[in-house]
Amino acid sequence: xxxxxxxxxxxxxxxxxxxxxxxxxxxxxxxxxxxxxxxxxxxxxxxxxxxxxxxxxxxxxxxxxxxxxxxxxxxxxxxxxxxxxxxxxxxxxxxxxxxxxxxxxxxxxxxxxxxxxxxxxxxxxxxxxxxxxxxxxxxxxxxxxxxxxxxxxxxxxxxxxxxxxxxxxxxxxxxxxxxxxxxxxxxxxxxxxxxxxxxxxxxxx
Numbered sequence: 001x002x003x004x005x006x007x008x009x010x011x012x013x014x015x016x017x018x019x020x021x022x023x024x025x026x027x028x029x030x031x032x033x034x035x036x037x038x039x040x041x042x043x044x045x046x047x048x049x050x051x052x053x054x055x056x057x058x059x060x061x062x063x064x065x066x067x068x069x070x071x072x073x074x075x076x077x078x079x080x081x082x083x084x085x086x087x088x089x090x091x092x093x094x095x096x097x098x099x100x101x102x103x104x105x106x107x108x109x110x111x112x113x114x115x116x117x118x119x120x121x122x123x124x125x126x127x128x129x130x131x132x133x134x135x136x137x138x139x140x141x142x143x144x145x146x147x148x149x150x151x152x153x154x155x156x157x158x159x160x161x162x163x164x165x166x167x168x169x170x171x172x173x174x175x176x177x178x179x180x181x182x183x184x185x186x187x188x189x190x191x192x193x194x195x196x197x198x199x200x201x202x203x204x205x
């Protein structure tokens with residue numbers, strides 16, 4: 001918004017179900033102005049990482065993307081994937097990563113004008129789910145991670161958003177590429193200590 005863009009947001013909370021072909025078709029028929037947008041950002045939200053949710057995750061990430069592609073033929077698309085798809089043995093990882101990788105391949109094999117962004121773990125305003133549970137556990141003195149000497153890579157959600165806008169502004173440079181959006185590598189022990197310190201908890205892990 002600070003750069004003068006008009007942003008339209010559609011989500012399942014608005015009744016926009018990407019897994020329902022008829023819903024998408026009817027929407028674009030009744031809102032033709034949406035077919036004139038400069039760039040479509042497809043961000044399939046994670047429903048978790050459990051294998052019990054694998055079909056739902058795939059429906060939203062892969063089938064949803066395919067449905068949207070069919071109804072937005074001439075609109076360039078920026079697909080928000082995950083840095084985890086770059087893992088060499090990604091086929092042995094969780095359903096979330098598998099679905100993201102499959103969606104990437106679907107996009108690459110299409111005739112669509114696209115860019116794929118691969119952010120690492122995003123933290124910041126509005127985060128929920130597993131990250132909030134982690135912070136709550138730390139506040140309660142509960143630690144479920146076994147390997148505190150492992151590490152992760154965190155990027156602030158605002159930095160990720162700015163990077164996405166920069167990519168859209170420089171589309172010709174990034175077209176048909178995967179773009180890694182990453183922050184600083186940090187050990188889990190350092191992260192946990194930082195969170196606990198921010199919460200005013202003095203004991204260290």
